[in-house]
Amino acid sequence: MLFLFSSLPSEAADARQLQEQRLHEALLRLAAGETDAMSVLYENSKTAVFALALSILKNRQDAEDILHDTFVQLYRMADRYDRGGRPLSWILTMTRNLCLMQLRRKSRTEVSAEDLEFPETENPFATAEDRMILQTAIRCLEDDERQIVMLHAVAGLKHREIAEQMHISLPAAVSRYHRALQKLQKHLKEA
Structure with a gap:
């Protein structure tokens, strides 16, 4: 769900709600001992998990390790x-x-620049332009800005959820997100 410069369309919001429902049901099934629920968890959250890990660690191999470790921890x-x-x-x-x-x-x-290449996604809302913008974001933003953009653009979290996730106030999350967008727009105009 890579929507950086606009609000989420209703289709994307519906897709996110469906994703949350699938994750919720899969977590309950996994807690009940149904190990096949892991595949549902993985398919519905792998992109967001990897993107967040990459935005924090800035190293593709480390992010892949964290992706694996997250699902082991979930289990x-x-x-x-x-x-x-x-x-x-x-x-x-x-x-x-x-x-x-x-x-x-x-x-x-x-x-290196190769390590920052964002993986292809099965997300029907993600375009090549979205991936290009995301790669630009990874390279030109500060750590906290990068994390906010990733949480919003990839995971589809709302600003309130991002604020909770990053342990900052809602106004700070919104402000940093808009500052990051301005930085991205300026960077894209210069490029």
């Missing part, structure tokens, strides 16, 4: 899922925590 902790919670937010919180632990263990290194 182990599915019984702790709050039935009234938002499943994607819960999964992304887990991803963020794993990334932060990774950063504490390992010093950050610069990443």
Whole structure:
């Protein structure tokens, strides 16, 4: 759901709601011991998990490791899922925590341009232009701006959810998002 410069159309909002429902049901099934629910969890959240990990770690291989670790952690902790919670937010919180632990263990290194290539997505709303904008975002934004853009553009989180995820106020999340968009627009005009 790569909608950076416009609000979510109703089709995208419906798709996000369906995704949340699938994730919720899959987490409940996994907590009940149905291991086949892992494939539903993976298919419905892999892009958002990878994008968040890449935006934090800035290293493709580390992001792929965190993608794997997130789903291992989900398998182990599915019984702790709050039935009234938002499943994607819960999964992304887990991803963020794993990334932060990774950063504490390992010093950050610069990443090459090839490592920043965002993977193809099955998302019908994602176009080649969306992926180009996302790749630009990865390269030219500050860490917090990059994370906000990824959470909004890839995961489809609302600003309120982003604020909760990043432990910042709602006005700060909105302000940083708009600042990031302005930076992107300026960068795209110059390019």
